[in-house]
Amino acid sequence: MDSVRERIAILEPKIDKIMKIGGTAGLSLGVLHHGEPIYLANFGFRDIEKRLAPDANTIYSCCSLTKALTSAAVGLLVEDGKVKWDTLLTEVVPEWHTRDDVLHTQTTVADLLSHRTGMAWADNLYISTNNNVMISSKDSLQYLIHQEALLPFRGQFAYNNLGYEVSGHVIQKLTSSYWSDIIHSQILGPLGMQRTSFKTPPPGTDNVVVAHCTLDDGTHTPVGGVRAGDDLFGGPSGGLQSSVNDLLKLYSVFFKSFNDQFTHGGTTTEGSPLKQVNHLMSAKVPVNPPTRTETSYGYGWARVQLAATMGDIGCNPPLMPDGMPVVGKGIPSQLVIYHQGSLPGALTATMLIPETESAIVILTNSLALNDVPDWVGQLILEALLDAPKELRNDYIKAAEVSRATTLKWYSTTTEELFKEQKNGISPRDLYEYVGTYWDPARVFKKFALTHYHDDVFTWIQPRNELVKRGRWVDQGPDFWKVDFRADGEGRIESLFWVYDIGVPAVEHRK
Numbered sequence: 074m075d076s077v078r079e080r081i082a083i084l085e086p087k088i089d090k091i092m093k094i095g096g097t098a099g100l101s102l103g104v105l106h107h108g109e110p111i112y113l114a115n116f117g118f119r120d121i122e123k124r125l126a127p128d129a130n131t132i133y134s135c136c137s138l139t140k141a142l143t144s145a146a147v148g149l150l151v152e153d154g155k156v157k158w159d160t161l162l163t164e165v166v167p168e169w170h171t172r173d174d175v176l177h178t179q180t181t182v183a184d185l186l187s188h189r190t191g192m193a194w195a196d197n198l199y200i201s202t203n204n205n206v207m208i209s210s211k212d213s214l215q216y217l218i219h220q221e222a223l224l225p226f227r228g229q230f231a232y233n234n235l236g237y238e239v240s241g242h243v244i245q246k247l248t249s250s251y252w253s254d255i256i257h258s259q260i261l262g263p264l265g266m267q268r269t270s271f272k273t274p275p276p277g278t279d280n281v282v283v284a285h286c287t288l289d290d291g292t293h294t295p296v297g298g299v300r301a302g303d304d305l306f307g308g309p310s311g312g313l314q315s316s317v318n319d320l321l322k323l324y325s326v327f328f329k330s331f332n333d334q335f336t337h338g339g340t341t342t343e344g345s346p347l348k349q350v351n352h353l354m355s356a357k358v359p360v361n362p363p364t365r366t367e368t369s370y371g372y373g374w375a376r377v378q379l380a381a382t383m384g385d386i387g388c389n390p391p392l393m394p395d396g397m398p399v400v401g402k403g404i405p406s407q408l409v410i411y412h413q414g415s416l417p418g419a420l421t422a423t424m425l426i427p428e429t430e431s432a433i434v435i436l437t438n439s440l441a442l443n444d445v446p447d448w449v450g451q452l453i454l455e456a457l458l459d460a461p462k463e464l465r466n467d468y469i470k471a472a473e474v475s476r477a478t479t480l481k482w483y484s485t486t487t488e489e490l491f492k493e494q495k496n497g498i499s500p501r502d503l504y505e506y507v508g509t510y511w512d513p514a515r516v517f518k519k520f521a522l523t524h525y526h527d528d529v530f531t532w533i534q535p536r537n538e539l540v541k542r543g544r545w546v547d548q549g550p551d552f553w554k555v556d557f558r559a560d561g562e563g564r565i566e567s568l569f570w571v572y573d574i575g576v577p578a579v580e581h582r583k
Contacts, residue, residue: 078111080456085114087469091448092116094472095441096287097420101127103317104453105325108430113317119282119438121293129317132274132281133436134299135421136414137386138320139271139313141327141353143237144186144373146244146255148349152340155247158183158352162239165246168214169239173222182243184227185236186372187357191224192235197552197572198579199306203297203543204284204417208306213238216306221576230358230370232386234310241309252309253302263346264322269315271302282438284418286540289480293439296543299416311416317434320423324432327354328425331410354410360385366406379407379458383451387413387422388444391547392475398466400451404458413447415440417543422446424454431457440545443475482546483536489550490533495526505565506530506557510581520555528557528565549574 081104092100099117103110119127127133150156162169162180171177176190184190199208199216208216217235224231241252248255253271261269274281285293302312330342330350340349347353356369356376366378368385375386379401384390390397401407407426414421417440424433433453435446452468500506506528522530533539533553539546551571556578560566569578 077106077457077459080459081112081453082114084452084456085116087452088114088449089116090469091452091472092445093291094469094476095439095443095445095448096291096293097437097439097441097445098285098293099127099131099282099439100435100437100445100449101129101131101133101317102433102435102449102453103129103321104434104457105321105432106429106457108325108329110321119280121283121285122295127282127438128280130268130280131436132268132278132314132316133421133438134282134284134414134416134419135313135315135320135436136299136311136416136419137234138315138412138414138421138423139302139309139311140186140237140373141412142256142260142313142323142373143240143244143252143309144353144371145260145347145350146252147182147186147240147372148347148353149255149259150244150247151352152348156182156243162243165243166214166239169218171218171220171222173226175226176222179226182240183357183372185240185243187370188230188232188236189227189358190233190236191222191226191228191231192233193221193223193573193576194231194233194235195220195573196234197545197548200416200545204300205297206300206303206305206307210241210304210306210308213306214242223573223575227358230360234307237310238306238308244309253312260323260346264326266315266319266322269313269319271308271312271314273298273300273303274314285439286417286543287439287441288537288540289442291442294541296418296541299419301416311414315436317436320434320436321432324423324425324434325430328410328427328430328432331425331427332430367408371410374410374412377409377411379404379409383409383411383424384413384444384447386411387447388415388420388547389447389471389475392443392478393471394474394478398451398468398471400455400466401458401460403461403464407458409454411450413444415444417545420444420446422450424450426454426458433457440540442479443472445472448472448475479547480536483533486533486548486550486553490525490531490553493550498526500524500530501528501565508565508583510568510583522555525554528559530555530557 104112244252301307334351382397411424520532
């Protein structure tokens, strides 16, 4: 055990370097091995202005690590016979009337949790600047039923937070209780996770991070904390607030239940509040096929059989022009069950190795220039598994490459916009465009616009300006265009905005 701890501890200078390359303000991590905590470490600051360091009890926004708990709550209902994994959604949530008939009539609970509905991503329509969420949880179904089917139903893995929002409604319909109350009473409470909740910690709560986004030069700007769990849209997919110590308790029970239920063939484990873990953590849909070894997704968990690339749930893959590094070369194949999370002001990762009862948890308080927890987690994972040093990946180089790609975003995007721009065309009198524009779900945003050509405007700004407002800044050129349209008499009556790749522009009417 000491040698494993030493192999990880010796990585601290590299972890610090990866943080500096990505521009991460603070990071806390913990490692379990053979079911016991062997390593805890903290870097940087949970609050830069006050120069306060984090520790293993510091509360971070955990983002999509939430999905494992939402899925686990559904697993409790399956175990109790209140629902089945293949129950049609309309049997539980009759309000589910989508534009797409297949989505409406064939979607099951399993489809929602395994990201195989084919629904558009659509986060850009409900997450505004500075982590403001524009839709309440109670109004989210009104929004969801207006979303498009982007890909063939059950045709492939397509990561999507919307399915988990619907799953929150499933839990509430079947229990007459709020989804997070079920998780608190039946999972968090029994495990003694007293530093964990699904709401922004109230003022006066001790030892809580300040959220940051990272500027081009690697410095930090504070942004509003993640609010997805404050009875707002996004709670079941990303509202978890927790600490390293609490999450180590949770993941220890996850892998022990996984091993027990697969060994003995049951769906319960003595002393564990988790049920149906053999279903939660087994493969339901391939991820990025074809691959030589397994890469798949279950319910709230991704799976990969090493040696293979990882990080498919995070931000790094599109930042690596030559692809992600292969993890675990030169060692016996291991199953790793993992997940990642990301929102403005936070990046997170967890990795579980059931065979050795090991877990790695990494929490940060920065949306950095790359996915720092992913690189740090893979670095630790190769050391934990004792991969041959000569075959281990250079994660400092990977951090540098992914950072460079991020910093090219603004120049690349504006260059593409300029290529399509018509020159010498002035807009109408600006007063003609003035108005409040609504989409069918009654969601709206306001932006400062710059004329592009014809009746098209853009709202793109230099990356630093967008980051200071707590916005994601990785979208392509069409995302930044707003196309005003006139009626038959030539009067502006609507605007169209392409909120996601591959979907028709959404109409917002005056």
